[in-house]
C-alpha cells in the first residue's frame with residue numbers, strides 16, 4: 001500500500017479559450033437574436049409613452065412611488081401576484097423547452113451567452129482571428145501587444161458601463177437621470193448599481209466567460225433531471241463519424257466516402273473545426289457534457305466542412321439520444337404534455353388577470369378598540385379604517401355604500417365628496433350607526449361597496465365586513 005496521500009485538487013486554473021469564428025445558419029440566427037435583444041435592452045428606456053398621469057416612459061420600474069409602468073399596463077404593489085405568475089410561467093417555459101430542445105435558452109437567449117458573444121467579437125476585431133490571438137497571447141510583452149490588450153479591455157469596459165448605466169435607466173426617468181448622472185447629481189444608488197453591474201458584466205462576460213456556465217450556473221446542474229433520451233440536444237453522430245474503425249484525417253486513399261466506407265472509417269475527418277469554434281472549449285465528439293450550452297456553432301462548423309467535401313450535412317446536429325440509437329423519438333409524452341398544459345393555464349391566467357385587473361382596490365379593517373359604542377340615543381356604532389387605491393390614470397369620485405345591514409347608516413363625518421387623484425390612495429375613517437336589534441347578537445356580515453368611473457370605464461368593488469351587534473336587551 002502506498003504511503004502517499006491522494007491529492008485533492010480544489011481549484012483548476014482556467015485554460016484560455018480562443019474561439020474561431022464560423023459562418024452558418026445557427027450563427028446567423030444567434031446574431032439576429034443578439035441584435036434584437038440588444039436593441040430592446042438599450043433602446044427601451046428612451047421610448048416615451050403617452051399617459052394622463054405618472055411617468056412618460058414606456059417601461060419604468062418606479063421604486064420610489066412603487067409603480068411599474070409597462071406600456072399601457074400599470075402595476076401597483078397590490079398586483080404583485082402578477083409577478084409570481086410571470087415567474088411561474090418562466091419556470092414552466094424553461095421546463096417545457098428544456099424537455100423538448102435541451103439547453104436552447106443557454107445557447108441563444110441567456111444574457112451570459114449574448115454578452116460573451118459580443119466580448120469575443122470585440123476581442124476578434126482588435127486582436128484578430130483565433131491563430132492571431134493565440135500568437136499574441138504567447139508572444140512577449142511589447143508596445144503592440146500592450147496596446148491591443150488595453151484596447152480590448154477598454155472596449156469591454158465601455159460595453160459593461162453602457163450595460164450597467166442602461167439598467168439604472170429603467171428605474172427612473174431616463175432623460176432626467178442621464179442628465180443628473182453625468183453632472184454628479186444622480187442619487188447614490190444609481191452610481192452604485194451602475195458600478196456594480198459594470199464590474200459584474202466585465203468579469204462575467206470578459207474574464208470568466210464559459211466558467212460561469214460550467215461552474216456557477218445552477219441551471220447547468222439541474223438540467224440533467226429535465227433531459228431524457230427524447231430531448232433534442234446538439235449531438236455528434238458517432239456511428240456515422242467513427243464507423244467501426246474510428247475517425248481519420250483526409251489522408252491519401254481516405255479522401256472519398258467510398259474509400260473510407262471500404263476501410264470502415266467514419267465521416268469525421270478529425271479537422272477539429274468543431275472544437276475550435278466552441279465557446280466553452282469542449283469536444284462535442286466526447287458526448288453530451290455539462291459545459292455544452294447548446295449554441296450549435298459546432299453544427300455550423302461541421303456543416304461547413306461537410307459542404308466543402310460535398311458530403312451530407314448533419315454529422316453534428318440537433319438529435320435525440322434515441323434518434324442516434326436509431327430508435328423513435330417521442331416528444332408527445334405525458335410529462336411534456338403536462339408542462340404544456342400548466343404553461344397554457346398559467347399564460348391564460350396571466351392574460352385574464354391583466355385584462356380584468358380592477359382599477360380600484362379597497363381594504364377594510366374594523367376598529368377593534370372599542371369594537372362598538374352604545375350611543376346615548378340607544379343606537380350602536382362600529383368604526384372602520386378603509387383604504388382606497390386608485391390604480392388608474394384618471395381622478396375618481398367615489399360612491400361608498402353599505403349593503404346587507406338593515407336600519408344602519410354610513411357616517412363619513414365631515415367628508416361630503418370622496419375624491420381620489422389618479423394613481424393615489426385615500427385613507428378613510430368611517431362609522432356605521434345601527435338600530436340595536438333585539439333579535440340579533442354577535443356579528444352581522446355586510447359589504448362595503450364602492451362605485452366610480454375611471455375614464456370611460458365603470459368600476460365597482462366590494463369588501464366583506466362585520467358589524468358587531470351588542471345585545472343591549474340582555475343587559
Ligand code: SF4
Pocket residue numbers: 241267268269270271272273274275285301302305315316
Ligand atoms: S468538424 Fe466535423 S469533421 Fe471536423 S472534427 Fe468536428 S465532427 Fe469531425
Ligand code: SF4
Pocket residue numbers: 234274277278279280281282283284291292293294295296297298299
Ligand atoms: S459543443 Fe457545440 S453546442 Fe456545445 S457549447 Fe460547444 S459549440 Fe456550442
